Amino acid sequence: MTVAPTGAETAKEDCPQLPTTLEELVATAVECEAAGARMIHVHIRDDDHAPTLDLGRLTDTVDALHEKTDLIVQLSTGGSVHDPLDQRLKVLDAGPDSCSLTMGTTNFGDDVFSNPWPFITELYQLTQERGVVPEFELFDLGHVASLQRLLGKYGLPAGGKVHVDFVMGVPGGMPGTSAALVAAVAALPDEVTSWSATGIGRSTLPVMLTSLAMGGHLRVGMEDVLTLAKGVPVEANRQLVERAVEAAAVAQRTPLSAEEAWALLGLKL
Template structure:
């Protein structure tokens, strides 16, 4: 299937309303923005949870409330983060799969996050991958560095293809400590991906728009959202996640790329 899809990541583990008042933290806020993002062109939603105080949580009750709301009010493909925050343990991260999302993130290596470290040893990566296969969940292989792409290939060589037979990778670019958010680095990463892999790209902060433009030029899908960027421009805060999806859809239209609906995303990922 030709065309691209837009993933929205409405909230991550760190940013708060003090950073940007438009970021959704509670389940009802996240679901409301999911509805607006689907209308703007998103096909898949990447979900993190926050507790009542706004802190990152992997509490299954919180995540279930978000997932149920998204499923009731939208047709978006539901993807849960197994990354949580840099402070979450491996068992809590793995338990997210008990909610049986259609997709989940699967980070392919340890990476420095500014002054903190996001731990992903190979043993955990393999355990998580094998559980996605057993549960029929589509992993989105998150690659923050070129070495992570090497690990992805090693994982497939050792354990075989995902449950649906589709390999989908997201290149996370511009994280301090990870790979640069520029076209040269993207080309290098794409050259190392498994043949025929589906892929998208995420630019963090100032890399957001350059990475989107490079991905469009090379035929990739896009991930946007307030998990990754809080400023729409140097002088303007992001209004809400729908504003970021709208811009991605406008750029895709300029690139004459068709935007996949949620059900078409399911077909692309082997879920259809």
């Protein structure tokens, strides 16, 4: 299970419980690891709680998370939808274990999340050179086809494993429905060794339950949803991890151990 605790869209003033400082993020990571999370998908904020890709802050964040947890540290190379491509490439300089690699441009609400093919291929080759394991983010079925094209041209990623995450329910991407997830999984290339699914907002529960039923993994967190139910705000990311663990128990699925999670991505703890 991956926890995505912060994201780049929600303002701290609108959600004071969102972990935006390094201290808050590390405390959240420790809680979520204890609850069953094994990877953390990281966006960071500056002193004004605004999204940033500052390399010093990213490096300090990676180091602090490695010091306090055994979580796989995955840095977002998407940043915010307004970050320039060259800054997004430099995220790898912070030394993460993993990074997100979105497989195509998508409408993102009223904005455009730009991921042109030259950027995708440059970032992918950098991950291979640095030994950073990419998680391929798929917002639409076309992104599945792009993944097959990428693997066919450039080969397997560092570690030899191919892990993807379906990000569903974003306005402009694929819907967060069971039918959409079934179709997307069926289209995956043979090279894929594991997959997870993320449901945004109201799609969180249907995507979670479908992924569990299909043998997939999960991503949860306040980046993706801020309520436990209508009118019930999330107070801590730990609650979302705990809910996912409870749902998994019903499906007779148990969280991986730290060693199993690292091995799943071709990494060593």
